[in-house]
Amino acid sequence: xxxxxxxxxxxxxxxxxxxxxxxxxxxxxxxxxxxxxxxxxxxxxxxxxxxxxxxxxxxxxxxxxxxxxxxxxxxxxxxxxxxxxxxxxxxxxxxxxxxxxxxxxxxxxxxxxxxxxxxxxxxxxxxxxxxxxxxxxxxxxxxxxxxxxxxxxxxxxxxxxxxxxxxxxxxxxxxxxxxxxxxxxxxxxxxxxxxxxxxxxxxxxxxxxxxxxxxxxxxxxxxxxxxxxxxxxxxxxxxxxxxxxxxxxxxxxxxxxxxxxx
Amino acid sequence: xxxxxxxxxxxxxxxxxxxxxxxxxxxxxxxxxxxxxxxxxxxxxxxxxxxxxxxxxxxxxxxxxxxxxxxxxxxxxxxxxxxxxxxxxxxxxxxxxxxxxxxxxxxxxxxxxxxxxxxxxxxxxxxxxxxxxxxxxxxxxxxxxxxxxxxxxxxxxxxxxxxxxxxxxxxxxxxxxxxxxxxxxxxxxxxxxxxxxxxxxxxxxxxxxxxxxxxxxxxxxxxxxxxxxxxxxxxxxxxxxxxxxxxxxxxxxxxxxxxxxx
Numbered sequence: 001x002x003x004x005x006x007x008x009x010x011x012x013x014x015x016x017x018x019x020x021x022x023x024x025x026x027x028x029x030x031x032x033x034x035x036x037x038x039x040x041x042x043x044x045x046x047x048x049x050x051x052x053x054x055x056x057x058x059x060x061x062x063x064x065x066x067x068x069x070x071x072x073x074x075x076x077x078x079x080x081x082x083x084x085x086x087x088x089x090x091x092x093x094x095x096x097x098x099x100x101x102x103x104x105x106x107x108x109x110x111x112x113x114x115x116x117x118x119x120x121x122x123x124x125x126x127x128x129x130x131x132x133x134x135x136x137x138x139x140x141x142x143x144x145x146x147x148x149x150x151x152x153x154x155x156x157x158x159x160x161x162x163x164x165x166x167x168x169x170x171x172x173x174x175x176x177x178x179x180x181x182x183x184x185x186x187x188x189x190x191x192x193x194x195x196x197x198x199x200x201x202x203x204x205x206x207x208x209x210x211x212x213x214x215x216x217x218x219x220x221x222x223x224x225x226x227x228x229x230x231x232x233x234x235x236x237x238x239x240x241x242x243x244x245x246x247x248x249x250x251x252x253x254x255x256x257x258x259x260x261x262x
Numbered sequence: 263x264x265x266x267x268x269x270x271x272x273x274x275x276x277x278x279x280x281x282x283x284x285x286x287x288x289x290x291x292x293x294x295x296x297x298x299x300x301x302x303x304x305x306x307x308x309x310x311x312x313x314x315x316x317x318x319x320x321x322x323x324x325x326x327x328x329x330x331x332x333x334x335x336x337x338x339x340x341x342x343x344x345x346x347x348x349x350x351x352x353x354x355x356x357x358x359x360x361x362x363x364x365x366x367x368x369x370x371x372x373x374x375x376x377x378x379x380x381x382x383x384x385x386x387x388x389x390x391x392x393x394x395x396x397x398x399x400x401x402x403x404x405x406x407x408x409x410x411x412x413x414x415x416x417x418x419x420x421x422x423x424x425x426x427x428x429x430x431x432x433x434x435x436x437x438x439x440x441x442x443x444x445x446x447x448x449x450x451x452x453x454x455x456x457x458x459x460x461x462x463x464x465x466x467x468x469x470x471x472x473x474x475x476x477x478x479x480x481x482x483x484x485x486x487x488x489x490x491x492x493x494x495x496x497x498x499x500x501x502x503x504x505x506x507x508x509x510x511x512x513x514x515x516x517x518x519x520x521x522x523x524x
Contacts, residue, residue, distance in 0.1 A: 039363060041370055063359075065327070065373065066366035096358040096385050098415050099471035101301060104328035108303055110372075111327065123358050123387055125410075127417030129472025148387075153360050155389030157427060165419060209361035210391025 005258050006191045008033070008225070014192040019118045019144035020178035023088055023194065023226075027058045030086065033220070033254050034247045035059040037092070037198060037230035041066055043074045049234055050078060053243040054085030059119065061090045061198075061228055064111055075116040088118040094148060095122035099133030102126075107137040114141055121146040121181055124165050131169050135176040144178035149186055152199030153210040183214075185223020196226040202246070203232065216246060220253035267520050268453045270295070270487070276454040281380045281406035282440035285350055285456065285488075289320045292348065295482070295516050296509040297321040299354070299460060299492035303328055305336045311496055312340060315505040316347030321381065323352045323460075323490055326373055337378040353379035356410060358387055361395030369399040376403050383408040383443055386427050393431050397438040406440035411448055414461030415472040445476075447485020458488040464508070465494065478508060482515035 006014075012024035027033050036053045038060060040046050046067065050060055060082065064070055082089050091113050095102050102122075107114045114120075114137050122134060124147060134145055149166035150158050163186050170177040170193055179194030180186055187193045201213035216227045227250040236242030268276075274286035289295050298315045300322060302308050308329065312322055322344065326332055344351050353375050357364050364384075369376045376382075376399050384396060386409060396407055411428035412420050425448050432439040432455055441456030442448055449455045463475035478489045489512040498504030 039366070041366060063363060063366070065371045066363070068370060068372065070372050092359075092363075094358045096356045096387075097354075098413070098473050100469060100473060101325060101328070101354075103471075104301070104303065104325070108330060109327045110330065110332050123385065125358075125385055125387060125419050126413055127415045127419060127472060129415055129417065133471055151360070151388055153389045153391055155391065157387050157389060157423070161419070207362060209395055210389060211360050211362060 005260070007258055011191045015178075016174045016192050017144050017176060017178045018142040019088065020192065020194060022118070023058060026086055026088065027225075030058060031251055032056055032058050032247045033226055034243070034250050035061055035090065035196065035226050035228045036233050036243060037061040037228050038234055039063055039066065039230055040234065041068050043067060043069050043071075046074070047077055047081065049239060050081045052239045053233065054081055054087060056243040056247040057087050059088040059090050059226060061092050062117075063092055070110070072110070079116050089116060090119040090121075090146075091117035093120050093122075095120065095130065095134060096125055097130070098126055099129045102130055102133045103137050106134055114138055114143060117143070119144045119146060119178070121148055123148045124162060124169065128169055128172065131173060131177065135173055139176055143176075145176050146179050146181050146194070146196055147177055149180040150182045152183065152197075152212050154206075154212055155210070179225075182224070183222065184219060188223070194226060195224045196228055197224040198228040198230070200227050200229045201232040202249070207231070216250040217253045220250060220257055267522070269520055273453045277440075278436045278454050279406050279438060279440045280404040281350065282454065282456060284380070285320060288348055288350065292320060293513055294318055294320050294509045295488055296505065296512050297323055297352065297458065297488050297490045298495050298505060299323040299490050300496055301325055301328065301492055302496065303330050305329060305331050305333075308336070309339055309343065311501060312343045314501045315495065316343055316349060318505040318509040319349050321350045321352050321488060323354050324379075325354055326375075332372070334372070341378050350380040351378060352381040352383075352408075355382050355384075357382065357384035357392065357396060359392070360388055361391045364392055364395045365399050368396055376400055376405060379405070381406045381408060381440070383410055385410045386424060386431065390431055390434065393435055393439065397435055401438055405438075407438050408441050408443050408456070408458055409439055411442040412444040414445065414459075414474050416468075416474055417472070441487075444486070445484065446481060450485070456488060457486045458490055459486040460490040460492070462489050462491045463494040464511070469493070478512040479515045482512060482519055
């Protein structure tokens with residue numbers, strides 16, 4: 001199967017959604033498949049980290065609903081940083097409601113997520129109608145959706161059923177579903193789809209609150225494209241050095257996978 | 263099994279959580295098992311409806327993240343109305359993240375949900391550690407958690423597995439898990455637990471976005487305690503008359519169930 005492995009540049013050409021295409025291109029151009037997850041509670045900290053790690057990442061993952069001082073200027077400032085350093089914004093909202101509510105949660109409220117987040121994700125618990133409703137909001141903006149196929153917690157209830165439902169919805173809406181949150185590759189014959197894996201850390205195996213960690217090399221060799229690192233970088237003594245280190249080993253693992261080295 | 267049916271007053275005495283006890287007592291005192299779901303996008307509309315339906319409900323269900331003009335004064339005003347009319351506030355947040363993130367989403371951000379919402383709900387997709395993390399935040403406030411055991415959408419992926427996981431987590435954390443979002447009774451031998459059912463409407467069977475509707479009589483006879491009505495009331499020409507009508511038929515169904523009439 002390693003003979004079939006395509007580069008991010010080749011996969012950009014196969015993308016069926018503008019955001020997915022953009023992400024593949026950024027990864028190739030900047031030589032990074034690192035996404036930093038910035039779970040901080042103030043705007044100042046979020047913007048500072050975004051600026052520090054910006055040169056080394058393809059995407060920044062946010063939880064805007066944990067910011068104590070959120071306002072609309074935050075997303076404007078964040079978008080500017082993303083534009084300067086050429087990375088995408090991924091709001092880790094984990095949508096999980098019925099279609100009618102999702103449309104307001106994605107497009108409205110004070111966060112107006114669709115207006116600034118290139119990428120969002122959703123659980124499939126509400127069924128395919130939830131993806132259809134998000135798509136109605138996101139498609140006019142060219143946004144992409146990552147379906148939560150697998151979680152990294154110790155006793156997650158995602159299983160084989162969730163994976164097969166995720167694959168199915170990705171083929172139903174190829175113009176909007178750009179890939180998956182998973183622990184490795186689940187769609188082996190669909191190079192246009194992205195596999196993104198959170199819970200990556202070089203030095204820890206658990207957070208004591210149910211989160212399990214894996215190294216970048218392990219998840220990339222399992223077929224992951226985008227390596228999502230949170231506390232391993234943002235709680236490091238030197239955020240820039242940590243981002244470089246995670247970028248380097250994630251990219252090295254990608255190149256080894258690409259060239260058939262296990 | 264109808265011989266075993268206890269009144270809300272009797273169940274208040276069995277409650278293992280202060281919010282659950284409070285809700286059973288309000289239901290008995292005000293003779294209402296109606297919860298109104300207020301999915302509106304402005305503070306003014308939300309507060310107006312809360313005041314109109316207040317006398318006829320035991321609980322008000324909100325989605326604060328779809329309000330375009332949310333600020334902290336909103337929750338203060340809402341709490342005041344809830345206190346005046348004696349009903350509880352249920353933020354339909356559908357938490358669905360890992361434990362570390364949930365603690366910030368429930369206790370922090372600009373919504374500070376734990377500070378004003380008597381009740382919240384969560385999906386079990388992240389596993390039992392997600393409930394444990396929410397409990398750490400909610401317990402000091404005496405709050406209650408409803409576990410999403412069944413959804414009302416046409417192709418929901420909640421099934422028997424989700425129901426049994428929901429029952430299990432309710433017995434693990436009886437001081438915090440006060441019941442379920444379900445389509446009817448799932449815990450037949452646990453009268454301290456509440457069953458709350460959304461997707462109730464007298465005149466419609468679907469919303470065209472995946473939502474299926476049932477009547478109050480159908481869900482109460484299936485063992486539901488709290489009947490959650492949204493568009494059937496808030497989009498009615500006369501909100502007060504609609505609330506009264508839904509209150510009356512939901513309470514009548516409860517009394518018939520209590521007295522063994524099918």
